[in-house]
Amino acid sequence: MHFGKPRAxxxxxxxxxxxxxxxARQMIAEEGVDKVTMDGLAERAxxxxxxxxxRFGTRAGIFRALLDADERAFQEHAMSGPPPLGPGADxxxxxxAYGRARVDFLTEHHAIVRACFDRSRPMIMGDxxxxxxxxxxLLREAxxxxxxxxxxxQLTAALEAPLLLYLSRPQREAESPDRDETIAFLGDAxxxxxxxxxx
Amino acid sequence: MHFGKPRAxxxxxxxxxxxxxxxARQMIAEEGVDKVTMDGLAERAxxxxxxxxxRFGTRAGIFRALLDADERAFQEHAMSGPPPLGPGADxxxxxxAYGRARVDFLTEHHAIVRACFDRSRPMIMGDxxxxxxxxxxLLREAxxxxxxxxxxxQLTAALEAPLLLYLSRPQREAESPDRDETIAFLGDAxxxxxxxxxx
DNA sequence: AGCATAAGCGGACTTCACCCCGTTTTCTAT
DNA sequence: ATAGAAAACGGGGTGAAGTCCGCTTATGCT
Numbered sequence: 001m002h003f004g005k006p007r008a009x010x011x012x013x014x015x016x017x018x019x020x021x022x023x024a025r026q027m028i029a030e031e032g033v034d035k036v037t038m039d040g041l042a043e044r045a046x047x048x049x050x051x052x053x054x055r056f057g058t059r060a061g062i063f064r065a066l067l068d069a070d071e072r073a074f075q076e077h078a079m080s081g082p083p084p085l086g087p088g089a090d091x092x093x094x095x096x097a098y099g100r101a102r103v104d105f106l107t108e109h110h111a112i113v114r115a116c117f118d119r120s121r122p123m124i125m126g127d128x129x130x131x132x133x134x135x136x137x138l139l140r141e142a143x144x145x146x147x148x149x150x151x152x153x154q155l156t157a158a159l160e161a162p163l164l165l166y167l168s169r170p171q172r173e174a175e176s177p178d179r180d181e182t183i184a185f186l187g188d189a190x191x192x193x194x195x196x197x198x199x
Numbered sequence: 200m201h202f203g204k205p206r207a208x209x210x211x212x213x214x215x216x217x218x219x220x221x222x223a224r225q226m227i228a229e230e231g232v233d234k235v236t237m238d239g240l241a242e243r244a245x246x247x248x249x250x251x252x253x254r255f256g257t258r259a260g261i262f263r264a265l266l267d268a269d270e271r272a273f274q275e276h277a278m279s280g281p282p283p284l285g286p287g288a289d290x291x292x293x294x295x296a297y298g299r300a301r302v303d304f305l306t307e308h309h310a311i312v313r314a315c316f317d318r319s320r321p322m323i324m325g326d327x328x329x330x331x332x333x334x335x336x337l338l339r340e341a342x343x344x345x346x347x348x349x350x351x352x353q354l355t356a357a358l359e360a361p362l363l364l365y366l367s368r369p370q371r372e373a374e375s376p377d378r379d380e381t382i383a384f385l386g387d388a389x390x391x392x393x394x395x396x397x398x
Numbered sequence: 399a400g401c402a403t404a405a406g407c408g409g410a411c412t413t414c415a416c417c418c419c420g421t422t423t424t425c426t427a428t
Numbered sequence: 429a430t431a432g433a434a435a436a437c438g439g440g441g442t443g444a445a446g447t448c449c450g451c452t453t454a455t456g457c458t
């Protein structure tokens with residue numbers, strides 16, 4: 001009765017997944033996120049449509065997979081990079097730095113992040129994001145906050161939701177004039193919020 | 200050259216819109232939000248599909264229209280109802296009361312609220328919701344907050360996003376045991392947040 | 399009332415996500 | 429090496445959103 005190893009992923013599966021991700025990245029670079037269709041991707045990768053769905057489940061799944069690597073790298077930085085983002089700085093400093101970095105990250109990956117949404121199966125509260133966990137830890141380090149879990153949820157929402165929900169411009173080019181404005185706007189707002197909550 | 204009256208909406212159009220909304224409400228009551236399809240709605244209302252799209256633009260548009268009346272009533276309450284929600288109470292009290300009422304409202308209309316999302320054309324930051332405006336006004340009344348606009352955006356996100364984004368269970372029955380828990384959880388968190396920001 | 403015209407209507411058509419299931423490939427145990 | 433099982437593949441099928449355009453009807457003007 002040895003579970004634990006439900007048999008590793010088959011070699012062709014791995015090969016195909018990577019090929020599909022590469023192809024998807026190309027398509028995004030050439031035509032933008034919403035020109036990536038399941039049929040189109042399959043055809044361009046010379047694979048069956050069924051394969052694409054088997055690998056990623058849903059369309060949103062592709063974008064989640066694409067984001068995954070960058071997301072890991074980002075959290076890595078936040079958890080063990082140099083201060084003020086990483087350990088070593090004052091927790092409040094770290095919270096502020098985290099927020100600014102996160103705004104930057106989400107803006108950078110804006111199109112893909114938004115494409116991760118799945119109308120049918122959205123994120124559940126029980127599945128706290130890395131961001132929420134990180135904020136929670138730093139809040140606790142920064143001093144006693146009542147209702148820690150609740151506040152962590154809401155600060156996470158305050159940080160991420162504006163980019164996920166409220167602002168969503170075409171933002172074709174990375175050099176858009178209001179791109180930097182937006183980043184500064186939300187970063188400053190975050191800093192203000194944290195300073196007032198923690199003072 | 201008199202614009203201003205681009206000719207009022209035709210009588211049949213009005214009739215059909217109301218008929219469609221009534222029918223949609225029935226279908227929602229009977230089978231739930233995501234069984235409401237454009238074809239189904241058109242057929243049940245004995246109208247062409249083109250008509251449904253002409254009236255509401257997109258599927259999400261139907262739900263926005265359905266929410267509209269209730270949303271107005273809610274804002275009415277918040278702006279001119281009895282304290283602590285309405286005018287007369289201390290601004291901080293009002294902010295807290297508003298948040299609790301809003302959580303309640305969003306939970307009550309959860310299914311429809313979520314159905315208002317539109318993958319292709321999401322809300323723009325330039326279109327600040329009533330909630331954002333209200334929060335902004337109360338914040339200003341409550342005392343000088345630096346970065347007023349930014350903080351208003353983020354508090355709005357903190358209040359609404361958890362219900363829009365992070366928690367989304369089927370929540371079929373209104374008497375679900377964790378429904379009340381959720382309302383209390385988010386309401387308390389909101390109160391904590393506001394108290395700390397404003398202290 | 400009668401007419402011109404803009405608004406509204408209907409439903410076929412297109413596109414896309416997602417499902418299904420018979421066929422093929424890889425893996426493992428012998 | 430080989431057979432048998434499990435996993436992966438392929439692509440046609442389905443249902444739903446959204447578009448198009450020729451037809452119909454309300455409305456305002458005379």
